[in-house]
Amino acid sequence: MKFKDVFSIIGxxxxxxxxxxxxxxxxxxRIARQLFGKQPEKAxxxxxxxxxxxxxxxxxxxxxxxxxxxxxxxxxxxxxSLNIAKNNGINLIFSKETGSHLHPNTARLCLSAASRHLNxxxxxxxGGNVQIVNINGFDVSFTGLYPTLVITYRxxxxxxxxxxGLLWEKQVNISHMEVDRKGRSGEAMMVMEIDDPLPEExxxxxxxxxxxxxxxxxxxTKGVLS
Amino acid sequence: MRFQTIEELVxxxxxxxxxxxxxxxxxxxxxxxxxxxxxxxxxxxLYGVMKNAVRKGLTxxxxxxxGLTGKDAxxxxxxxxxxxxxxxxxxxxxxxxxxxxxxVNASMGKIVATPTAGSCGVIPGVFVSAQERHQWPDEKxxxxxxxxxxxxxxxxxxxxxxxxxxxxxxEIGSAVGMxxxxxxxxxxxxxxxxxxxxxxxxxxxxxxxxDPVAGLVEVPCIVRNGFGAVTALTxxxxxxxxxxxxxxxxxxxxxxxxxxxxxxxxxxxxARGGLAQTPTGKAMMDNIFGRG
Numbered sequence: 001m002k003f004k005d006v007f008s009i010i011g012x013x014x015x016x017x018x019x020x021x022x023x024x025x026x027x028x029x030r031i032a033r034q035l036f037g038k039q040p041e042k043a044x045x046x047x048x049x050x051x052x053x054x055x056x057x058x059x060x061x062x063x064x065x066x067x068x069x070x071x072x073x074x075x076x077x078x079x080x081s082l083n084i085a086k087n088n089g090i091n092l093i094f095s096k097e098t099g100s101h102l103h104p105n106t107a108r109l110c111l112s113a114a115s116r117h118l119n120x121x122x123x124x125x126x127g128g129n130v131q132i133v134n135i136n137g138f139d140v141s142f143t144g145l146y147p148t149l150v151i152t153y154r155x156x157x158x159x160x161x162x163x164x165g166l167l168w169e170k171q172v173n174i175s176h177m178e179v180d181r182k183g184r185s186g187e188a189m190m191v192m193e194i195d196d197p198l199p200e201e202x203x204x205x206x207x208x209x210x211x212x213x214x215x216x217x218x219x220x221t222k223g224v225l226s
Numbered sequence: 227m228r229f230q231t232i233e234e235l236v237x238x239x240x241x242x243x244x245x246x247x248x249x250x251x252x253x254x255x256x257x258x259x260x261x262x263x264x265x266x267x268x269x270x271x272l273y274g275v276m277k278n279a280v281r282k283g284l285t286x287x288x289x290x291x292x293g294l295t296g297k298d299a300x301x302x303x304x305x306x307x308x309x310x311x312x313x314x315x316x317x318x319x320x321x322x323x324x325x326x327x328x329x330v331n332a333s334m335g336k337i338v339a340t341p342t343a344g345s346c347g348v349i350p351g352v353f354v355s356a357q358e359r360h361q362w363p364d365e366k367x368x369x370x371x372x373x374x375x376x377x378x379x380x381x382x383x384x385x386x387x388x389x390x391x392x393x394x395x396x397e398i399g400s401a402v403g404m405x406x407x408x409x410x411x412x413x414x415x416x417x418x419x420x421x422x423x424x425x426x427x428x429x430x431x432x433x434x435x436x437d438p439v440a441g442l443v444e445v446p447c448i449v450r451n452g453f454g455a456v457t458a459l460t461x462x463x464x465x466x467x468x469x470x471x472x473x474x475x476x477x478x479x480x481x482x483x484x485x486x487x488x489x490x491x492x493x494x495x496x497a498r499g500g501l502a503q504t505p506t507g508k509a510m511m512d513n514i515f516g517r518g
Contacts, residue, residue: 009378016331017443019343050390053496054441104390126388
């Protein structure tokens with residue numbers, strides 16, 4: 001189901017004017033920020049479809065900037081987020097492209113700082129709900145409605161078992177999971193939506209599993225499900 | 227959730243002798259693992275945001291950034307205070323409050339997406355005016371929001387709730403369907419009557435395109451929220467009177483999906499068609515963004 005609970009219909013509480021173009025855009029920016037793990041120095045944002053046509057009118061650029069600052073959808077600072085981002089040293093570049101194969105409200109965010117880079121593509125599917133569809137070339141599909149773990153690793157037998165075992169030890173349930181890889185024994189990505197917030201120690205344990213390259217925790221559920 | 231269609235929702239309500247609101251609270255609680263009290267409390271916070279948005283729209287400056295809209299709710303309120311409104315007192319109040327919330331949204335104020343920000347005025351307009359009229363406690367209104375949420379959950383998963391995907395029918399249309407069913411249930415309608423209120427009101431919204439002038443959630447979005455609130459009231463009255471939606475609500479929802487898919491993207495929030503491309507609409511866009 002695209003919409004999983006009552007608060008994806010009645011909610012979120014948000015700063016206007018558009019749930020797809022403002023609240024959804026805040027969440028796309030915020031998820032990208034959390035996947036990056038810290039504030040980026042540069043963010044190049046490409047808008048597609050209806051986002052590209054109307055992003056200025058809806059304040060989509062402002063909203064994405066707010067998300068990159070890790071703001072929630074109802075943060076009263078959102079209207080000033082372009083200035084705040086600038087003052088915090090984030091170099092923001094907005095552009096638009098056509099991409100008819102994509103959902104009509106889609107953005108690609110390319111974040112960088114020093115030698116680190118991250119590409120995230122996500123769509124705003126209505127009512128402030130979002131779907132992340134690609135991270136650094138890996139096809140994914142998650143909404144941010146649940147705490148989410150995104151792990152990059154070198155593919156090998158037993159990886160899924162070891163990591164899910166660590167969650168099981170803490171009685172953390174996985175509600176949705178997917179893996180994608182660029183080739184056998186190559187670079188791979190695991191995405192797990194979980195039912196409860198994850199203790200920090202589990203995150204660091206996963207980080208020390210042989211073959212793990214990075215572990216990122218995305219949690220934008222404040223005001224969503226908890 | 228144990229229901230994916232309006233019919234399943236009605237059947238569950240009839241079999242278990244429960245209101246749609248109570249069913250939704252139970253289902254939500256089992257989905258999230260939290261207690262019904264926690265779910266209720268989160269919804270109560272959201273209702274607080276809605277009431278606050280009504281107040282703000284009636285008392286503060288809601289002129290939008292581009293100056294296109296603002297303070298119409300206050301104009302209407304001023305008028306209804308000194309005249310006998312043509313639509314009648316209660317309908318006029320629902321309409322006024324819906325405009326107020328929608329103007330708060332357009333001026334980047336805080337609202338609740340119900341189901342979207344573009345349609346955020348309809349449910350608060352209907353709910354807050356009804357609460358004042360009947361002196362209902364907040365708890366009853368929060369129950370009503372769970373009913374609206376259950377109906378919206380079915381609509382959203384079987385069709386869509388964004389203008390970019392399905393046109394305005396998906397936004398204001400969904401909000402009107404949700405508000406109609408919920409206000410009917412708040413007035414003691416059975417689950418079956420609720421389904422007729424949803425079906426009849428949604429039928430009235432089919433085909434409505436999303437054509438925001440300059441791409442802004444202002445023209446015609448704000449007035450459509452005002453109209454939407456009144457439509458919801460009329461549908462609830464029809465259903466309470468025993469009128470039936472000849473085409474069942476689930477089939478109307480599927481039809482909305484089909485119409486939305488057939489709709490040209492010019493009419494899906496891109497500002498490339500409809501009112502956005504009228505001479506006046508284009509001139510406004512030129513003024514605001516320096517482009518046509």
